[in-house]
Amino acid sequence: MARVYNFSAGPAVLPEEVLQEAAAEMLDYNGTGMSVMEMSHRSKAFEKIIGEAEQDLRDVMNIPDNYRVLFLQGGASQQFAMVPMNLMKNRVADYIHTGQWTKKAIQEGKIYGQVNIIASSEDQVFTYIPDLKELKISDDADYVYICHNNTIYGTKYNELPDTGGKILVADMSSDFLSEPVDVTKYGLIFAGAQKNVGPAGVVIVIIREDLITDDVLPGTPTMLKYKTHADNKSLYNTPPAYGIYICGKVFKWVKKLGGLEAMKKRNEEKAKILYNYLDSSKLFRGTVVKKDRSLMNVPFVTGSKELDAKFVEEATKIGFENLKGHRTVGGMRASIYNAMPLEGVKKLVQFMEQFEKENI
Numbered sequence: 202m203a204r205v206y207n208f209s210a211g212p213a214v215l216p217e218e219v220l221q222e223a224a225a226e227m228l229d230y231n232g233t234g235m236s237v238m239e240m241s242h243r244s245k246a247f248e249k250i251i252g253e254a255e256q257d258l259r260d261v262m263n264i265p266d267n268y269r270v271l272f273l274q275g276g277a278s279q280q281f282a283m284v285p286m287n288l289m290k291n292r293v294a295d296y297i298h299t300g301q302w303t304k305k306a307i308q309e310g311k312i313y314g315q316v317n318i319i320a321s322s323e324d325q326v327f328t329y330i331p332d333l334k335e336l337k338i339s340d341d342a343d344y345v346y347i348c349h350n351n352t353i354y355g356t357k358y359n360e361l362p363d364t365g366g367k368i369l370v371a372d373m374s375s376d377f378l379s380e381p382v383d384v385t386k387y388g389l390i391f392a393g394a395q396k397n398v399g400p401a402g403v404v405i406v407i408i409r410e411d412l413i414t415d416d417v418l419p420g421t422p423t424m425l426k427y428k429t430h431a432d433n434k435s436l437y438n439t440p441p442a443y444g445i446y447i448c449g450k451v452f453k454w455v456k457k458l459g460g461l462e463a464m465k466k467r468n469e470e471k472a473k474i475l476y477n478y479l480d481s482s483k484l485f486r487g488t489v490v491k492k493d494r495s496l497m498n499v500p501f502v503t504g505s506k507e508l509d510a511k512f513v514e515e516a517t518k519i520g521f522e523n524l525k526g527h528r529t530v531g532g533m534r535a536s537i538y539n540a541m542p543l544e545g546v547k548k549l550v551q552f553m554e555q556f557e558k559e560n561i
């Protein structure tokens with residue numbers, strides 16, 4: 202078995218233990234004589250799978266009872282529309298613009314109402330998180346929207362905007378379960394699974410109960426109402442059952458390793474090794490302002506397109522996969538999610554040191 206070090210931004214590396222367990226259960230899940238893929242989503246066995254997945258996530262994130270956990274489909278991108286359809290009662294919302302993922306959310310929000318961009322880091326190619334002290338929250342805003350960790354530019358919020366009591370909505374797709382979260386600060390958190398918790402096809406929504414109502418924008422399809430899924434415990438229609446099963450295993454893995462405090466420690470340790478090297482290197486440099494650096498996605502460049510390409514090519518040859526930067530930014534990006542082992546980061550840095558010696 203030859204596993205590579207997969208630095209993909211998503212779909213991304215999953216814990217080997219989880220994959221092995223799933224492989225062992227592929228033909229016969231827990232004495233049912235069938236795979237979870239072949240199983241009725243109304244069966245006792247699946248009810249247990251989704252129930253445990255929710256409970257384990259609640260335990261790990263310390264989700265209060267007045268929040269609902271939904272396992273939905275359509276990816277994080279579907280939430281760009283679902284959020285305004287369900288929450289934009291006054292048809293006004295404030296967005297903080299930190300890159301590609303908020304751009305798309307803003308575009309989608311504009312279909313439904315007035316979107317105010319109350320802060321942006323576009324002037325410096327999204328290499329920082331805007332100053333949150335000067336924010337002017339709109340009086341009539343239905344919510345304030347952020348992308349908690351920008352997967353493409355590698356920025357992360359280390360503090361949250363003061364929304365003056367307005368609902369805070371966060372896209373946490375790329376740093377979900379990477380560190381402790383105070384869920385009570387948010388009205389709604391969503392995360393596509395394929396970055397840090399499972400296979401593509403599942404999006405997790407954590408939503409405060411009072412925000413789940415029938416009072417949605419006219420024309421909102423049944424499938425895009427949070428209430429539909431909350432009332433039916435994510436089983437209104439056939440859910441992405443196999444994906445939920447894998448997410449459940451990842452939640453158990455996180456729990457076993459000591460929960461989110463332990464994840465944070467691991468992630469900080471890994472990120473530090475890479476950032477320390479980037480800060481001392483004469484060839485490579487990180488592209489993000491230090492205080493806003495992501496623990497999950499680490500973009501870097503050499504300053505030469507040719508050397509960048511050479512680096513990616515040589516890295517791939519020896520089993521460091523998917524280090525090419527996003528097509529819109531170029532350079533390199535190492536995504537070092539929860540499941541990337543410490544050893545993978547250490548070996549990457551060793552390789553970078555060697556490449557530096559040979560190319561400077």
Ligand SMILES: *Cc1c(COP(=O)(O)O)cnc(C)c1O
Nearest residue numbers: 276277278302352372374375393
């Ligand atoms: C990947 C990503 C998305 C888009 O996810 P899809 O599941 O492909 O729709 C949205 N937001 C962030 C922060 C992401 O990293």
